Amino acid sequence: MLRKIRIILAAVFFIAITVMFLDPTGSIYKCFGWTAKLQFLPAVLGLNLIVIIITVIAALLFGRVYCSVICPLGVLQDIISNISGRRKGKKNRFTSSKEIKWLRYGVWALFVAAIIFGVQAFVSILAPYSAYGRIINAMKHPALPTVIVAAVTLVVIAVLAWRNGRTYCNTICPVGTTLSFFSRFAMFRPVIDTEKCKDCKVCEKRCKASCIDIAEHKVDYTRCVACFNCIDNCKFDAVHYRFAWGKCGKKTVAAPAADDTADTGRRAFMTGAALAIGAAALKAQEVPKRDGGFAEILPKVNPERTELLTPFGSKSVKDFYSRCTACQLCVSQCPNNVLKPSTDLMHFMQPYMTYTDGYCRPECTICSQVCPAGAIEPLTKEEKTSFHIGVAVLDRRLCVAHTDHIDCGNCARHCPTGAITMVTHHEGLPLIPTVDEAKCIGCGACENLCPARPVSAIYVNGLSVHRQD
């Protein structure tokens, strides 16, 4: 009975999260967004006290139900393990094992240190919910680095789960280890009734956490994920989920820290290349006009920004990258292709913001609505325009007014805050744009719609701390 309830709840969470990631309509998060908000590590990094308290209390009351129900990576392992167990003769395939303490607490200590010292790549890679998010997002938006990271994660998880059930959760997963500090004192836990137990070891062999030791009639509650397989499979009614009060545990807190500066290396080179391409295209000759078809348009390259851009609602670059757990839910939901997974080691798999394929549209606040880590705090449309995340700057040499002598003004026409004014620069030459820094919010409409390619003549530098009017 308990096992069935667990499976149903797990299915609800697992499907909801997966569907939300894959959702092409950008509306399902309104129904299922809470499943992401309940994820523990994002809540810790986002200092979402309510979720932290709920999770800790749940662990103190019922053990690590979180790992069996809420964590999608945990449920994914159960699914894989279940399929493995359906093979002939593999039903009772687990054996009791000892906790690998040095690895488990070693990884946990490194993880906490990584959070404190801002080694985000390490944090992101191990974070269970985020790892799952990246696997799903890699299917939705396949790009080589994300697919590689997701594939490696998936293979490691799948192999471990196929062979030994919840090995990852009980030796590596930092969330599992954290919850184990509380679950060891859980009020309700599976207890073996030594009077009824016939030492048949079915429960031990069915325990995917390998935490039941029938020889001693003991359960390691730090590793038990409260899946209730032992209870449902005991023919002698010897295992019960019952009240067994322990002592209080300790609590972990994360202190974020990160440092973000971007060097200005490639910029000069790219500018030069763009100038050369522009000049070559300019040379007009007597070419017969052919009707139809599309001109080839060079893809835009991300300019070297003096400071990174982070989404509206993230308050500062530091806040954003120290809280983000790289689940990529925002990446999967961004309808304008502005958020993409970073391959930069400092922010590995965390999103970075770029206007090469779109810009941050004024009416959209989806990333702020879905972020479970509080890295992007919820905003309304009205609030969004009061934030400044960056400032546009112009590289006059690349502007088509200069390269093609065309009166363009596309940036000014599309600036949602009217921050761009076209002015005369040289008598007789087309007008060039100027930016009113006070009005510019950094949305990137100008950069994205700038006809200069591959580097936009007008582009946005991030603000390390976002300004609010």
Add this chain to the structure above:
Amino acid sequence: MENNNISRRDFLKDVGIGTVALGAAAAGCSPKGSRKDDSQAGKMELRTNPATGDKVSLLGYGCMRWRMKRDENGRQVIDQDNVNELVDYAMAHGVNYYDTSPAYLQGQSEEAAGIALSRYPRKDYYIATKLSNFGVFSREGTQEMYYKSFEQLRTDYFDYYLLHAIGRGGIPAFNERYVDNDIMSFLLAEREAGRIRQLGFSFHGMQSDFDDLMKLYDKYHWDFVQIEMNYMDWKHADPRQNTNAAYLYEELDKREIPITVMEPLLGGRLARVPENVSNLMKTRDPDATVASWAFRFVGSHPRVLTALSGMTYMENLVENVNTFSDFKPMNEEELEFMDQLAGLMAEYPMINCNNCQYCMPCPYGVDIPGIFMHYNSIVTEGKMPLNKEQREFRKLRRNYLTTYSKAIESLRQADHCIGCHQCIEHCPQSISIPEELQRIDQYIEKLKQDTL
């Protein structure tokens, strides 16, 4: 080949085999060209060019809208198999006038037409091509284009040769392309030599531009003129940019100059009309297709030698062959009816784009005709979101935005128009393309931000 097909059809008809059996036979055993023989029974309407005695089919094939596909290098190329199949069907059903240009279909139209047509005896079809020397004004460059057309079309003479799209810009523009470089006298000599059997021009422009060209008649003796004519342009052409076809027709008829007609269907716009208009058509004749009204209107004018239709799909071709076989001209009352329909149609705020692709490629990547086509289809379907009070506004808004993003990839949408105005000179309809694009862009921006 043509004779074979026709005789076989006649034979089958004589023996009294029904259309069903005929269709089955065609599908089962005919190699090409007769795929849909069941659709047609009568003879293609032929018009005689009094100067040459040419028997020209009233349905002409416009080689401007054939289907393109991507080759292994990702380049857009004409689907030649498809073209061959279409031409086979057309030839088998008496379509003998093929109109192309060195500019059409990214410069591939002439060659594709040449490949398809050269499989038939040269005397069985008439070739019309053009001197499309846009952006080429030198005598050498222009002559090179002229000679290349022979090669592409695999022929040593042109039946009909047109100065492509003149009128706009008046006499100065005409002089720049044909007189200052002495090409006009070259062409007259070529006509004398028989390599150009008939010399004419295709016209786009205002009434005064046309009058100017007619004044040159004594000098050049235009053998024929190609005009844009359909029931909308008959009296509802925009006088700031174009001329009513009624006027053009009358002027040419007066001089007994044969007329070839382009855009009888306005690039398909007259095959897909607003509901109130199509309802009137269907009420009057439930069996007639919407497009057939437009074609019959054009064909009902006796000075018209041929009406060109750029048939992309076999279905278009079969339908048009039906319309022009055993052709029934409209009576006075029907012409009056078309006039009424045109009045109704003129109420709809459409953009005058016929998807001719002359403006393309836009150097900044904008899909100009695609954006206009989408806009027009929304107008035609009566699905334009206007304001929040409108019934089903949310649904219309969502429909507009999703169909737009599906039809036009984001890189090619209206917000990428920078207003360089390079397209303007290419548009035969003189649409203020950048202004229209920016108007649509602003409208879409309001839709997206929900501030309409």
